[in-house]
Amino acid sequence: MARLRFQISMSLDGFVAGPNQSEENPLGEGGMQLHEWAFRLAAWREPHGEPGGEVNASTKVVEESLENIGATVMGRKMFGGSGAWGDDPWEGWWGEDPPFHTPVFIVTHHARPPVAKLGGTTFTFVTDGIESALEQARSAAGGKDVAVGGGASVAQQYMKAGLVDEMQIHLVPVLLGGGARLFDNLDGAKPGLECVGSVAAPGVTHLTYRVT
Numbered sequence: 001m002a003r004l005r006f007q008i009s010m011s012l013d014g015f016v017a018g019p020n021q022s023e024e025n026p027l028g029e030g031g032m033q034l035h036e037w038a039f040r041l042a043a044w045r046e047p048h049g050e051p052g053g054e055v056n057a058s059t060k061v062v063e064e065s066l067e068n069i070g071a072t073v074m075g076r077k078m079f080g081g082s083g084a085w086g087d088d089p090w091e092g093w094w095g096e097d098p099p100f101h102t103p104v105f106i107v108t109h110h111a112r113p114p115v116a117k118l119g120g121t122t123f124t125f126v127t128d129g130i131e132s133a134l135e136q137a138r139s140a141a142g143g144k145d146v147a148v149g150g151g152a153s154v155a156q157q158y159m160k161a162g163l164v165d166e167m168q169i170h171l172v173p174v175l176l177g178g179g180a181r182l183f184d185n186l187d188g189a190k191p192g193l194e195c196v197g198s199v200a201a202p203g204v205t206h207l208t209y210r211v212t
Helices: 031-039 057-066 130-141 152-160
Strands: 004-011 015-017 069-075 103-107 122-126 145-148 166-172 193-201 204-211
Touching (some): 004 152, 031 057, 031 166, 103 130, 122 130, 130 145, 130 152
Parallel strands (some): 004 166, 103 122
Antiparallel strands (some): 193 204
């Protein structure tokens, strides 16, 4: 059965972005440290159109995380920006050839027409909630899994609703001291988690949980 899979990098003190997030600094102060392990990898650089990169224990984890993904759901901030779109809406952080190469559904309060990009990525903006976004993503995925692309708010909403089937935490040995904490705002929801994988790699430990 197609699964809803969620992955994110997190600091040891539980934050997935640092304090004072902004359009100029979307990951907040210190937040870029959470992804340095990935930026070094050839497996990350190639889908983003960048040459070179390392091969290490994280490589297989990244490659497996991309397997069987037919669509992605993400929050507005991960797409780019906040608030009303305006007369000349920005088309997000991802450039003309985003790395998804599948349909992407943006959970937002502000409607706008879909944005088609190179490589098979189309951003569709969903204003009637996470369940609608997931239903549309599953339809578009054609039987493949759906990925939750983040950030913290949309991940929390899916966890609180009990819709996440698999969670992968890329645990980075840094302390951010503030920012967006992954496991806030769950309103008492306590999903059962079974650890089904653990991989130690340079600068990160990859923990995979099945939600029971």
